[in-house]
Amino acid sequence: MFTGIVETTGIVEAIQQNESNIDFTLNCLFTQQLKIDQSLAHNGCCLTVVEINDTNYKVTAIKETLEKTNLGKWNIGTEVNLERCLKFDGRLDGHLVQGHVDKTGIVKNIKDVDGSFLITIAYQETDEYTTVSQGSITVNGISLTVAESGANDFSVAIIPYTWDFTNMKNLKIGDTVNLEFDIIGKYVNKLLKKNAVH
Incomplete structure (x- = not known):
């Protein structure tokens, strides 16, 4: 669950085809605070962190996600809006966002x-x-x-x-x-x- 309040932007560093899926490697300011298996909204699309390497992290987008969102149009250097999942210990800015692009x-x-x-x-x-x-x-x-x-x-x-x-x-x-x-x-x-x- 998210709020639609962007924390920072990330830059696409690498794009790798993985059968029908695509692995995206991004760089952002809070990479070191991320954990494997953490949910992170990318342009409003919830993706799971699968790998962390220094200031870069990797997520995988499946075929259905690529067809339903603008992720398939990303290139190396694309700037992406990022938001970590909601913590229930503060004020709720924005509105309730699921991270499921319609x-x-x-x-x-x-x-x-x-x-x-x-x-x-x-x-x-x-x-x-x-x-x-x-x-x-x-x-x-x-x-x-x-x-x-x-x-x-x-x-x-x-x-x-x-x-x-x-x-x-x-x-x-x-x-x-x-x-x-x-x-x-x-x-x-x-x-x-x-x-x-x-």
């Missing part, structure tokens, strides 16, 4: 709004995955508030700190981003759908 979206527009940035993301809306204005959404592992919710797209406002501190500053129109929709919204949608059948 689908990807495409950056449709990036607008500078007096120093902040309004990013519009297109995705295929379904009964299961939808957004609401002022609701929560996780984009590349970042807990954000939906500013505007449209048919098959939504916008989020990024403050300068988040823009500079995360990999949002690297986004370009046409880029693929990982999306995790609010867990409460997903349950509500499922219940409403079930009640409509009865």
Whole structure:
């Protein structure tokens, strides 16, 4: 379980095909604090640390994860948002995030709004995955508030700190981003759908 509050970013140092899976080696500031078998969110995707070597660590992404997320588009040098799992001994910033990417979206527009940035993301809306204005959404592992919710797209406002501190500053129109929709919204949608059948 995560909160969508990015702790730091990591850099992809190596990419190795492992049958249908891919092993990614990354470098980050807190590598020495990691443990084997620890869960770590990478652009919002929960992966398990399988190896640690000095300042680098390795994770494995299975075929299903590669198909459902933007991990398959990573290259050596790609900057990745990182968050360690939630500790239940402090304040809960952000919102509850599972680290299970629901689908990807495409950056449709990036607008500078007096120093902040309004990013519009297109995705295929379904009964299961939808957004609401002022609701929560996780984009590349970042807990954000939906500013505007449209048919098959939504916008989020990024403050300068988040823009500079995360990999949002690297986004370009046409880029693929990982999306995790609010867990409460997903349950509500499922219940409403079930009640409509009865």
